[in-house]
Amino acid sequence: MKIVVCVKQVAVLGDEVEFTADARDVDPDFLDFALNEWDSYATEEALHIREDLGAEGDEVVVVSVGGAHVEDAMRRCLAMGADRAIRVDHSRPADPITVARLVAPVVQRESPDLVFCGVQSSDGVQAATGTALAELLDLPRVAVVTRIEWDPSAGRATVRRELEGGLLDVTEVDTPALLTIQTGINQPRYANLRAIKQAEQKQIAVVSPAEQGEPAYRVRRMFAPPKGEGAQILAGGPADIARRIREIVEERLK
Amino acid sequence: MIVAEHLRGELRELTRELVTAAQQLSGPVTVAVIARDPTVFDVSFQGVDEIVNVPLGQEEFENDVYQTALEALIADRQPHAVLLGFTVNSMGYGPAVAAKLALGFASDVHGLALEGETVVATRSFYGGKVDAELEFPAERPVLLLVRPTAFAPAADGGNAPATEFAVELPPARARHLEFEEAAMGDVDITTADFLLSVGRGIGDKEAIPRFEQLADKLGAVLSVSRPLVDAGWMPNARQVGQSGKTVKPKVYLALGISGAVQHLAGMKTSDTIIAVNTDPEAAIFNVAHFGAVADLFDVAAELEKLS
Ligand SMILES: Cc1cc2nc3c(=O)[nH]c(=O)nc-3n(C[C@H](O)[C@H](O)[C@H](O)COP(=O)(O)OP(=O)(O)OC[C@H]3O[C@@H](n4cnc5c(N)ncnc54)[C@H](O)[C@@H]3O)c2cc1C
Ligand SMILES: Nc1ncnc2c1ncn2[C@@H]1O[C@H](COP(=O)(O)O)[C@@H](O)[C@H]1O
Numbered sequence: 001m002k003i004v005v006c007v008k009q010v011a012v013l014g015d016e017v018e019f020t021a022d023a024r025d026v027d028p029d030f031l032d033f034a035l036n037e038w039d040s041y042a043t044e045e046a047l048h049i050r051e052d053l054g055a056e057g058d059e060v061v062v063v064s065v066g067g068a069h070v071e072d073a074m075r076r077c078l079a080m081g082a083d084r085a086i087r088v089d090h091s092r093p094a095d096p097i098t099v100a101r102l103v104a105p106v107v108q109r110e111s112p113d114l115v116f117c118g119v120q121s122s123d124g125v126q127a128a129t130g131t132a133l134a135e136l137l138d139l140p141r142v143a144v145v146t147r148i149e150w151d152p153s154a155g156r157a158t159v160r161r162e163l164e165g166g167l168l169d170v171t172e173v174d175t176p177a178l179l180t181i182q183t184g185i186n187q188p189r190y191a192n193l194r195a196i197k198q199a200e201q202k203q204i205a206v207v208s209p210a211e212q213g214e215p216a217y218r219v220r221r222m223f224a225p226p227k228g229e230g231a232q233i234l235a236g237g238p239a240d241i242a243r244r245i246r247e248i249v250e251e252r253l254k
Numbered sequence: 255m256i257v258a259e260h261l262r263g264e265l266r267e268l269t270r271e272l273v274t275a276a277q278q279l280s281g282p283v284t285v286a287v288i289a290r291d292p293t294v295f296d297v298s299f300q301g302v303d304e305i306v307n308v309p310l311g312q313e314e315f316e317n318d319v320y321q322t323a324l325e326a327l328i329a330d331r332q333p334h335a336v337l338l339g340f341t342v343n344s345m346g347y348g349p350a351v352a353a354k355l356a357l358g359f360a361s362d363v364h365g366l367a368l369e370g371e372t373v374v375a376t377r378s379f380y381g382g383k384v385d386a387e388l389e390f391p392a393e394r395p396v397l398l399l400v401r402p403t404a405f406a407p408a409a410d411g412g413n414a415p416a417t418e419f420a421v422e423l424p425p426a427r428a429r430h431l432e433f434e435e436a437a438m439g440d441v442d443i444t445t446a447d448f449l450l451s452v453g454r455g456i457g458d459k460e461a462i463p464r465f466e467q468l469a470d471k472l473g474a475v476l477s478v479s480r481p482l483v484d485a486g487w488m489p490n491a492r493q494v495g496q497s498g499k500t501v502k503p504k505v506y507l508a509l510g511i512s513g514a515v516q517h518l519a520g521m522k523t524s525d526t527i528i529a530v531n532t533d534p535e536a537a538i539f540n541v542a543h544f545g546a547v548a549d550l551f552d553v554a555a556e557l558e559k560l561s
Contacts, residue, residue, distance in 0.1 A: 013380045015533050026384060096361075097353050119345075123380050125515065127340075128349035128361050128399075131317075135350035140427030141317065143346040158431070163261065163342050166436030166490060166497050169314075173428040180345075184484035216352060216359035217375075217388040225378065225385040225537075231529065231545035241546045242556030245507065245528055248544060249472070252505050252526045253447060 001058040001152060003046040004112040005082070006103055006133070007039040009066055009073035010123040017224065024219045025093060035073040038118025042181040043077045044188040045148065046116055053152060059083045061110055065102045067091030071204050079191030079199035090209040096124070097216040100132035105210045107137060113152060115178040119144050130180035140177040146185050150175065255284040255333035257324060258297050259341060262433070263313070265295045268339040268400075270407035273301050275400050277408075278366040279335050279373060285414075288323045289313065293416070299408035305416035306331070316426040317346035324351050326421045333395060335373060340399040352397040358390030359397050362515060364404035377401075382515055382537035402519060439491020446475035447504045451494055451521070453479035455510015455531065455550055459487045465509075468554055477501065479511050495520035509550040513538030 011031040018027045046060045062077040064070050065088040074085040088102050107115055115137070117130030127143075134141035142159050146168070150157040152175070161169040162182055173179075191199070234244045256272040258265060269285070276283045282303035287295050292307035308323050324347070328336065336351075338344040340362050352359035358373070365376030365385075373396050375388045390396045443449060450469040456462070462482075469476040476492065483490045483498070494501055496516035506524035511517060513529075513536055521527070522541045529542035530550050539545045546553065 011380065013383050013535065015535055017380075017384065017535060026380060095359065096349060097359055100349075100353055125378065125381070126361050127345045128352075128359070131346060131349040132353035135353040141346065141350070142428050143317070144342045160434065161342065161346075162497055164496055165499070166493070167261075168434040168436070170431040170434060171428050172431055177428070183480065187485070213356060214391045214394075216357070217390055220374070220387045220389050222379065222384050222386040225382070225540060231539045231542040234528075234544055234546040238548055238552035238556045239559075241530070241548055241553050242560060244544075245546075245553070245557065246472075246560055248526065248528060249448065249505050249507070253473075 001050065001054055002061065002110060002112040003049060003059070003114045003116065004061045004063055004107050004110050005039065005042050005046050005077065005116045006107075006129070007043065007062050007064050007073060007077055008036045008118070008121045009033050009064065009070035010036045010121050012123070019222055023221050023223070025222055033069065033072065035076045036118050036121045038120060038122070038181060038183060039073075040076070040080075040188040041183050041185050042116040042118050043080055043082060044186045045181055046114070047081045047189075048186060049114070049148070049150065053150070061086065061112070063088070063103055063106050065090050065094070065099050065209075074204055075196075075199045075202070076191065078202050079195040080189055081195070085202070085204045087204055087206050088209055089206050093219075094212075095216040096126040096128035097132045098212050099129050100136055101212050102209050103129075103133055104136040106207060107133070113176050114150070115139065115176070117178065117180045119180045119182050127180075130178060134178035137178065140174045141179070142171050142173050142177065143180045144182050145179045146182045148179065148185075255286060255327065255331060255335070256337045257320075257344075258285055258287045258295060259339045259343070260289060260295055261315075261343075263294070265297065266339070266341075267407055268341065268402050269297060270299055271402065271405040272337050272339060272400055273299050273408035274405040275366055276335070276337055277301050279368050281334055284331060284333065286324070286327055286419075288320060298412040298414055299410060300412045301408050302412045302414040305414050306419045307416055308419050308421060310423065312430075314430040315343045316430055317343075317350070317428055318426040319423055321347040321350050322423055323421050325355070327419065328355065328395065330419070335395060336397045338397070338399050340401050344399050348397060348399050355395075357395050357397045360388050361399040362401050363398045364401040366398070378515070382513060382540075383535050401515065403522070437490060439489050441475060441491065443475055443477045443492060443494065444499050444501050446501070448472070448474040449477045449494070449501060449503045449506050450474040451477040451479070451506060451508045451511060452482070452550075453508065453511030454481045456482075459485070462487055464554070468557060472557065474507065479517050508538055508542070509554065511538055512536050513541065
């Protein structure tokens with residue numbers, strides 16, 4: 001059994017934002033980086049299935065598209081227990097369809113039984129890469145999965161797909177399949193220090209990007225969003241703020 | 255062309271919003287209704303030029319079925335733009351159609367304009383903190399997933415002609431079996447006048463009792479953002495947002511909630527929104543009526559002191 005998990009190192013914006021000179025992105029000096037929250041759930045789910053159903057030689061392989069710095073996020077997954085990691089060397093920001101085109105040949109070569117993506121990346125909020133990738137790999141797919149019961153010998157899984165309002169759609173999917181994993185499906189494990197140290201020693205395979213075709217969009221301009229009517233800022237220290245909050249509440253509940 | 259959004263026999267309000275979004279672009283607006291019996295859905299809104307009914311052998315959504323139907327419609331009608339809702343269903347097939355046909359594509363679009371012949375879409379990046387204008391490959395149709403509530407709903411009273419469109423469907427590889435309702439909870443947060451809502455900013459589980467007591471003291475009902483439910487700290491009946499409850503209290507007091515799009519979807523029409531967050535750029539401040547850039551624990555301590 002083999003499960004491939006696509007993981008992204010996401011950018012986290014601090015309290016201040018400045019844009020690059022061409023105004024097409026945020027100045028990287030104002031970014032911190034982390035493993036995408038959804039991908040830690042996807043990695044955990046893959047490890048969990050391997051531990052539950054797996055045999056000797058089964059593998060969880062993580063794949064990521066990015067420059068060398070995204071290896072930090074990949075090593076988090078290795079420290080959690082993933083067996084191998086493959087990085088597609090591509091350091092420019094890309095739309096979700098381009099990312100899917102970059103990942104597809106790597107996943108294809110692995111011919112996994114299951115492919116997991118996160119539902120979305122916290123910085124891009126595209127919620128699109130997984131479904132696009134499934135198409136390029138010609139795999140059945142289910143998006144926004146909160147539970148998986150997989151019977152590898154039957155070539156089928158029964159999954160819960162989470163709709164708006166928390167309604168669950170119980171879906172039967174043929175495997176191999178691609179599932180996009182929603183938060184809350186499990187409790188991702190913490191890697192202990194020893195595992196983190198060991199992950200630092202592990203080799204991450206690097207492959208060159210394949211042909212990408214035309215991007216699905218180009219960013220023309222990035223800017224701070226307009227502030228609606230604008231929140232009225234409650235000034236002063238915590239005591240002043242608390243007093244004002246109580247006044248507003250009393251007035252509005254009248 | 256837009257695809258009507260419906261679930262369990264009910265047309266979603268978002269369908270009307272998609273009509274308004276489509277009107278930002280030039281050309282006739284076609285509404286495709288894909289369902290067992292598409293004629294049960296009344297999509298004859300103002301601004302609709304044509305209704306295409308695509309009858310199926312089944313009622314519920316399956317992504318292979320929708321994908322095949324939409325690809326056939328695109329081949330037949332050759333639209334310049336296809337608009338779907340940014341919903342869980344559309345996430346399951348929209349990006350696949352765009353990847354297969356190499357269309358221009360963007361999701362969570364909340365602004366649309368036409369400049370000459372070119373579609374320009376606005377969407378957010380970096381957790382809603384930054385907006386961006388996008389342009390698309392020339393001479394190719396675009397497929398866009400449109401954010402719910404970003405456009406005003408189209409009104410009743412159109413008189414568009416309807417035609418039927420038959421498609422040959424493949425066996426679905428992911429098949430709907432049944433629905434399971436979300437668990438009922440001990441409280442109904444949708445009927446409260448005053449919600450004290452806490453997010454990941456509260457740090458850990460040990461902080462929950464403190465905010466339960468604070469809610470009691472203030473006469474509020476405690477609600478939460480999704481991560482607190484994911485972590486098992488609170489039952490999901492308390493969750494506000496797209497996959498939780500939609501609430502519209504008189505006062506929504508948000509402590510340590512960043513304002514992710516799926517959270518805002520559940521509370522942004524509250525009468526009065528007050529937000530406390532240490533991050534002055536938090537997206538919640540874009541919808542709040544009153545905001546305080548402060549540590550929520552300091553503010554909570556002062557609220558506790560008020561009699
Ligand atoms: C399909 C789908 C459905 C979803 N449905 C929902 C939903 O129904 N409801 C929902 O909430 N989310 C939903 N989400 C998740 C959503 O995308 C966000 O991940 C989530 O809303 C973030 O919750 P948060 O604001 O509490 O946490 P974070 O985004 O981590 O924000 C925590 C905030 O606390 C602030 N903070 C930290 N410490 C302090 C302090 N001491 N004092 C003051 N402020 C502090 C930080 O500045 C930050 O802004 C959904 C996601 C998907 C993909
Ligand atoms: N650069 C990337 N490398 C590998 N996987 C990615 C990358 N970007 C997105 N993904 C995958 O696609 C999912 C959804 O991301 P997105 O479509 O960007 O919201 C993520 O949770 C990852 O599983």
